[in-house]
Each structure stands twice: as structure tokens, then as C-alpha cells.
Amino acid sequence: MIRIVLFTLLYLILGLYVVQGFKTITKNPWIVYLYIGLSVLVLLNFLYQFVIVEGSGGTLTRVKTYAFSFFVILLVFKLVTVIFLFSEDIFRFLIAIYNKFFGEAKVFNMPDRRKFISTLALGIAAIPFGALLYGMYKGKYNFKVLKYDLEYDDLPDSFNGYQITQISDVHSGSFDNREKIEYAINLINEQKSDVLLFTGDMVNNKAEEMYPWKDLFSTLEAKDGKFSVLGNHDYGDYIQWPSDEAKKENLKDLKKIQKEMGFHLLLNDSEYITKGEDKIALVGVENWGKGGFKKAGDLHKAASKINNDDFKILLSHDPSHWEQKVIKDPYHYHLTLSGHTHGMQFGIEIPGWIKWSPVKWRYTYWAGIYKEMGQFINVNRGFGFLGYPGRVGIWPEITVITLKKKKLT
Structure with missing residues (x-):
């Protein structure tokens, strides 16, 4: 007050x-x-x-x-x-x-x-x-498809040209225009990617926020499936619940909704995608964030069923996890996919000239592709919006990443 x-x-x-x-x-x-x-x-x-x-x-x-x-x-x-x-x-x-x-x-x-x-x-x-x-x-629904080619020496041959679509931070409780969301869903499907990966924050606080949009997100398609992880907002930590049981039921409902929409939720777990004798490992951790954010992510548990020499893609909602834990881990994670920052939904981006947002004072890695110690991370700018119901300069993003085998010179 x-x-x-x-x-x-x-x-x-x-x-x-x-x-x-x-x-x-x-x-x-x-x-x-x-x-x-x-x-x-x-x-x-x-x-x-x-x-x-x-x-x-x-x-x-x-x-x-x-x-x-x-x-x-x-x-x-x-x-x-x-x-x-x-x-x-x-x-x-x-x-x-x-x-x-x-x-x-x-x-x-x-x-x-x-x-x-x-x-x-x-x-x-x-x-x-x-x-x-x-x-x-208009800015909050000004969806952009951003495409990247990433080259690796050790990419399994069968996955040369493998295409990934990443979305993040849906925040369905903020949506107010069904036609625009239908357009974005169609835009995702038009990419015809091999796999769709969602990196957390399906809702703002409550599972019920997803009910009006469940049918639309159920139409998302990818040849090798749809995989997801939880973001900090998915746990319902930011509102008052009548009881601990109600909060637990909310999380259970959200997990059920994701399953009903066709998403395989990775909760500190992993899955292989195979092509013939080749395979890549998808690893998904629960939210792990620096500062006051939930630290439920357990990287070692998530990777317990895979091998160090596997080609690995990690789904981790908060990019601070990559900075503080992942790139220093004994396992080499070839590509990490994150979101969380939204690029603060405000900034200036002119490709090849400038990329700035106030969120850079909080997060070292806040939007786009970064490389450290031979490992890549993509920080998705987010599909939805939260707080300020708009976006200025930092537009909602659908990321398309193509994995390529590096040519010998």
C-alpha cells in the first residue's frame, strides 16, 4: 500500500x-x-x-x-x-x-x-x-521465426540436417487474441521440424490458464515428437494457495495437460531419439535459476541414463543454469535450449548492428545463440508475455535450429 x-x-x-x-x-x-x-x-x-x-x-x-x-x-x-x-x-x-x-x-x-x-x-x-x-x-503478437545452423564435429551422420523447433515461455494466462495464437501455431507447424522442444513456463500461475488454449497447442506437430520441461512459473510459487495440497494438485493438473497435448515432459530425465544405429540424447531438467528462483533441477539425475560420449541436447528453462552449472559439468552438452528472460520484452535489435535490452544487466546470456567451451546455448525470447502486456523491439520468437555435420577441411 x-x-x-x-x-x-x-x-x-x-x-x-x-x-x-x-x-x-x-x-x-x-x-x-x-x-x-x-x-x-x-x-x-x-x-x-x-x-x-x-x-x-x-x-x-x-x-x-x-x-x-x-x-x-x-x-x-x-x-x-x-x-x-x-x-x-x-x-x-x-x-x-x-x-x-x-x-x-x-x-x-x-x-x-x-x-x-x-x-x-x-x-x-x-x-x-x-x-x-x-x-x-501489435508487438506482443509480432511472431518471428529465427533460424540458425549449428555445426558439430561429432554429430551422428544420420542427424546431419536434423531440424529442431524451440518455443518457450508461453504464459497462456496472458493471451487475449485467439486468432493471433492460431496464426503462431500454424507458423510453428509450417517449419515441419523433426522435433519440437518447449523450454518451460506454459502458464503464469495456474494450470487452468491453459484450458482455453489446449486444443490449439494439441495441434502442434513434429515427426519425432514433442518434449518439454517446467519453468519457474509452472510450479505456482507466485500466488497464495488455500492449501499445500491445492498447489500440488495444480502442478499435477499441469503435467496432465501437457501429456494430453502430446508433450513428453522431462522431469530430470532423458530420452534418446534414434535413426538407424545413430542416436542423440534429449536431457530435460526441472527449473534451476540463480538468485531466488527455484532450484529443482538435478543435472546428474537427468543424465544418469545416458553416456558421456552421446550427442546431447539439454532443455533447461533458465540460462543461468547453463552459465553456473552446465558448461562446467563433466558431461559435454552440445546444445542447451533455454528461455526465461523474455529479452525483458523491451529492447533494440538490428541484426548485425545492435542487440540491447536492460535484461543484459541481470543475465549474461539473455537472447539468441552463445558459445562457451565448445558448447552452444540458445536463449529463446519467449512465445508469450508477462507483466507488461506487450513487446517493444524484442519480438515473440519461434526458433528453428538445424544441426549440421562439420565438413572436414
């Missing part, structure tokens, strides 16, 4: 400041009234959802998510504007000090706000404002 009060005060104070900017650039009072009305409406909706509406065991509902997002978007708009206006006010104040002591009239007189500065401030603030709104309207 204290945080809500502080955010509200900040929102109101910054809002009053921004009003001065609008008054500087226009004499039309209706533009000012429109801004004030919008700000008040967004604030009241935010307070209503987070103060008056009854909670749902800690669940961040879709309505609350949008209320919070609109509040934050306007808050960002205000902050960016005020940075410029406040900087100008410091300059105006210094001019007034100078006039008081060194001016001819010896009067403390602040010059008027400059229209150019207010216009610049509001114009620049409109960029993230518009981008975040676009991210909510």
Missing part, C-alpha cells in the same frame, strides 16, 4: 509539472483538459484495480495488468518530459540569481519557459509513450 501511495504522489506531482509544458506550447485549453482527463482516468483505474478490487490470491489478472501498464506508460511519459522541463528550470533559476545580484534592476526575475524546450520535451517523451502502446497493440 505504501508503494501505491508513493507512486500516486509521484504521478500527480509530475503530472502538474507536465501541465506547464502543455500550457507553454499551446493556448488551446482543451488540449490541457484532455491530458488532465486522461491522466486522472488512468490513475483512478489503477487505484480501483489495486486498492478496491478484491485480490485473487496474488494473481495479477489481465485487467490489473493493463491498468498497471497504462499507469506506467503515462508515468514514463511524465518522467521524460520533466527531465527536460526541470533542467530548463534550473537554468531559469540561475538566470534569476544572476539578475538579482548582477542585473541592472537587481530583481529576482525568472525568464519565461521557452516553447522550443517544452515542445522538444513532449516530443521526445512521445517516443517511448507511442512505442509502449504499439507494443501492447
Whole structure:
């Protein structure tokens, strides 16, 4: 509650400041009234959802998510504007000090706000404002198929050209457009991959979130099957349950749903995919994450039925597991597939030029292909979204990886 009060005060104070900017650039009072009305409406909706509406065991509902997002978007708009206006006010104040002591009239007189500065401030603030709104309207379903070829000396001959589709972080509880999800499912099937691998976070909190989408995800196809692991959100750790038994039943239901959709859930376990006399090992661990995230993953148990010289593909939801455990393990894991970061759903990516997101300050490996100690990892940017119901610059991803036998030179 204290945080809500502080955010509200900040929102109101910054809002009053921004009003001065609008008054500087226009004499039309209706533009000012429109801004004030919008700000008040967004604030009241935010307070209503987070103060008056009854909670749902800690669940961040879709309505609350949008209320919070609109509040934050306007808050960002205000902050960016005020940075410029406040900087100008410091300059105006210094001019007034100078006039008081060194001016001819010896009067403390602040010059008027400059229209150019207010216009610049509001114009620049409109960029993230518009981008975040676009991210909510279209960006969250702007699915991209990203393709990679990975070469290995020791890839079994029969698997040369073997194609993998990876998806991750579905977060079905956030979906609000069935047509867009149908499009994405069709896009996955169009890849006609040999195997489909899902790397965790099927839901936000509850298994029931998957019920409206179960029929669609059941239509996913791959020649050699569909395999999955659990992500941190799948365990239901982030909401209040009426009992421990209810929480356990939720996880049991989610496992059942995955089975009914045709996914083989690897819980610290492994499976071989064979072609003739050749084989590759799929290894799946439960969630293991650094910091406060669940550490249920047991790599040694998961690999107990395979051999060190097998070609190995590891499914592990959190890329920090690869960084802290996998690449140092005595077993050589040729390819690890992860997700979890979502690329923070916000950033800038221009292939070959720049790849940046604030999430890089938290995760060393946060999006795309990385290689360390002769081992690869792909960190999928996520299929769905969580928290902010949108994506800006970091689009929802369907990864297609083709394994290739390295040619002798």
C-alpha cells in the first residue's frame, strides 16, 4: 500500500509539472483538459484495480495488468518530459540569481519557459509513450521465426540436417487474441521440424490458464515428437494457495495437460531419439535459476541414463543454469535450449548492428545463440508475455535450429 501511495504522489506531482509544458506550447485549453482527463482516468483505474478490487490470491489478472501498464506508460511519459522541463528550470533559476545580484534592476526575475524546450520535451517523451502502446497493440503478437545452423564435429551422420523447433515461455494466462495464437501455431507447424522442444513456463500461475488454449497447442506437430520441461512459473510459487495440497494438485493438473497435448515432459530425465544405429540424447531438467528462483533441477539425475560420449541436447528453462552449472559439468552438452528472460520484452535489435535490452544487466546470456567451451546455448525470447502486456523491439520468437555435420577441411 505504501508503494501505491508513493507512486500516486509521484504521478500527480509530475503530472502538474507536465501541465506547464502543455500550457507553454499551446493556448488551446482543451488540449490541457484532455491530458488532465486522461491522466486522472488512468490513475483512478489503477487505484480501483489495486486498492478496491478484491485480490485473487496474488494473481495479477489481465485487467490489473493493463491498468498497471497504462499507469506506467503515462508515468514514463511524465518522467521524460520533466527531465527536460526541470533542467530548463534550473537554468531559469540561475538566470534569476544572476539578475538579482548582477542585473541592472537587481530583481529576482525568472525568464519565461521557452516553447522550443517544452515542445522538444513532449516530443521526445512521445517516443517511448507511442512505442509502449504499439507494443501492447501489435508487438506482443509480432511472431518471428529465427533460424540458425549449428555445426558439430561429432554429430551422428544420420542427424546431419536434423531440424529442431524451440518455443518457450508461453504464459497462456496472458493471451487475449485467439486468432493471433492460431496464426503462431500454424507458423510453428509450417517449419515441419523433426522435433519440437518447449523450454518451460506454459502458464503464469495456474494450470487452468491453459484450458482455453489446449486444443490449439494439441495441434502442434513434429515427426519425432514433442518434449518439454517446467519453468519457474509452472510450479505456482507466485500466488497464495488455500492449501499445500491445492498447489500440488495444480502442478499435477499441469503435467496432465501437457501429456494430453502430446508433450513428453522431462522431469530430470532423458530420452534418446534414434535413426538407424545413430542416436542423440534429449536431457530435460526441472527449473534451476540463480538468485531466488527455484532450484529443482538435478543435472546428474537427468543424465544418469545416458553416456558421456552421446550427442546431447539439454532443455533447461533458465540460462543461468547453463552459465553456473552446465558448461562446467563433466558431461559435454552440445546444445542447451533455454528461455526465461523474455529479452525483458523491451529492447533494440538490428541484426548485425545492435542487440540491447536492460535484461543484459541481470543475465549474461539473455537472447539468441552463445558459445562457451565448445558448447552452444540458445536463449529463446519467449512465445508469450508477462507483466507488461506487450513487446517493444524484442519480438515473440519461434526458433528453428538445424544441426549440421562439420565438413572436414
